[in-house]
Amino acid sequence: MFSEKAKKHADACRFCYMCRHLCPIELVTGKENNTPRAKGLQVSMMERGMKMDKGCAVTMYECLLCGACTADCVTGFDPLIFIREARTQAMLEELTPDFAQKVIDNLMETGNAYGAKESKVHYEGVAESGEILVWLGNAARYAVPDVAEAFFSILKKAGIAFAALKDEPASGCELGDMIGHVEDVRMQAKAAAAAIAKAGAKKLIVLDAHDAAFFLHECKDWGIEVPQVVTATAFVEELINEGKIAPKPLGKVVSYHDAARLSRDLSELEPARNIIKSFAELHEMYLNEKDNKNPENKACGSFVRARECGSSIMGQMKPELSVLLCQKRYEDLLRTDSRILIAADPQATEALRLSIPEGVEYHDLFVLLNNQI
Numbered sequence: 001m002f003s004e005k006a007k008k009h010a011d012a013c014r015f016c017y018m019c020r021h022l023c024p025i026e027l028v029t030g031k032e033n034n035t036p037r038a039k040g041l042q043v044s045m046m047e048r049g050m051k052m053d054k055g056c057a058v059t060m061y062e063c064l065l066c067g068a069c070t071a072d073c074v075t076g077f078d079p080l081i082f083i084r085e086a087r088t089q090a091m092l093e094e095l096t097p098d099f100a101q102k103v104i105d106n107l108m109e110t111g112n113a114y115g116a117k118e119s120k121v122h123y124e125g126v127a128e129s130g131e132i133l134v135w136l137g138n139a140a141r142y143a144v145p146d147v148a149e150a151f152f153s154i155l156k157k158a159g160i161a162f163a164a165l166k167d168e169p170a171s172g173c174e175l176g177d178m179i180g181h182v183e184d185v186r187m188q189a190k191a192a193a194a195a196i197a198k199a200g201a202k203k204l205i206v207l208d209a210h211d212a213a214f215f216l217h218e219c220k221d222w223g224i225e226v227p228q229v230v231t232a233t234a235f236v237e238e239l240i241n242e243g244k245i246a247p248k249p250l251g252k253v254v255s256y257h258d259a260a261r262l263s264r265d266l267s268e269l270e271p272a273r274n275i276i277k278s279f280a281e282l283h284e285m286y287l288n289e290k291d292n293k294n295p296e297n298k299a300c301g302s303f304v305r306a307r308e309c310g311s312s313i314m315g316q317m318k319p320e321l322s323v324l325l326c327q328k329r330y331e332d333l334l335r336t337d338s339r340i341l342i343a344a345d346p347q348a349t350e351a352l353r354l355s356i357p358e359g360v361e362y363h364d365l366f367v368l369l370n371n372q373i
Contacts, residue, residue, distance in 0.1 A: 100178065127161075165199060169195050213266055255336055275369060310354070
């Protein structure tokens with residue numbers, strides 16, 4: 001049923017309750033079965049003869065795969081491995097919940113969770129081949145096209161010659177999150193790599209951190225070649241350092257939300273913050289990845305973790321849950337002296353726009369930066 005690696009990670013769980021205080025889903029639902037601990041226990045029981053049922057399958061899909069549990073697991077193991085494989089098993093046993101199956105069908109048929117046929121991004125003046133290729137990802141193409149267009153504008157203002165694919169295929173990242181890293185996912189990844197190669201790209205600037213992590217980790221593991229991958233935040237930070245763009249001061253205090261894939265999967269904390277500091281005063285929220293990695297921050301302990309705000313897939317599977325996750329993140333902002341929240345990932349922008357409190361502003365980093373140059 002499960003791979004030896006997944007079984008090892010499930011059996012290594014000490015069921016110690018430490019992750020329950022970190023899981024964003026458990027924190028908004030209050031359900032014990034939403035904790036990584038409970039998922040590990042179910043996988044361990046299935047390996048000992050318990051049959052998977054619909055309730056177990058639902059539990060496995062009520063997860064953002066955000067990695068909060070992995071980042072602070074006291075035994076050093078990764079629940080995401082067996083959660084993805086449990087989703088594969090649910091699919092094989094025809095137990096996938098309807099709310100998840102709808103998204104899987106969309107990903108298989110259209111390559112995106114929305115079931116959209118055409119990108120909403122305007123590509124005027126953007127080439128489709130070149131040495132620098134911008135990879136937008138599905139959230140920017142279909143849900144928050146203003147983020148993609150702002151990023152294009154920033155590159156043009158900096159004098160960067162770049163290309164983008166109007167018919168950008170799926171990377172395979174989102175399908176892999178939904179059904180595990182099976183052959184259908186590798187096929188999507190291979191098709192994406194072929195499209196990138198056909199465009200003549202030598203450098204890939206990736207706007208969506210989910211895709212960046214997938215290209216750098218899964219594609220590498222599978223031997224699927226892609227050119228040099230650079231996150232959009234790291235690329236823009238360099239443009240500012242080189243003086244190619246010079247933002248005007250905003251004159252306001254802002255706070256920054258660490259998107260999970262950017263901060264945890266890619267360990268990237270500084271570029272977005274440095275971009276913000278080039279035009280605004282940054283005040284950190286208590287729950288942020290940066291403080292947790294600071295060895296001097298001993299008083300806060302291991303629970304100082306960025307709370308995840310949601311994702312495109314969760315927004316399509318369970319929109320009501322996405323709203324609760326969004327609201328919980330704004331509660332963190334309201335404990336600071338800032339009333340402006342910024343994030344640097346299209347999926348975070350999609351999620352954080354769901355429920356903005358009165359008196360609070362939300363800005364995507366690139367949309368705001370484009371207005372300041």
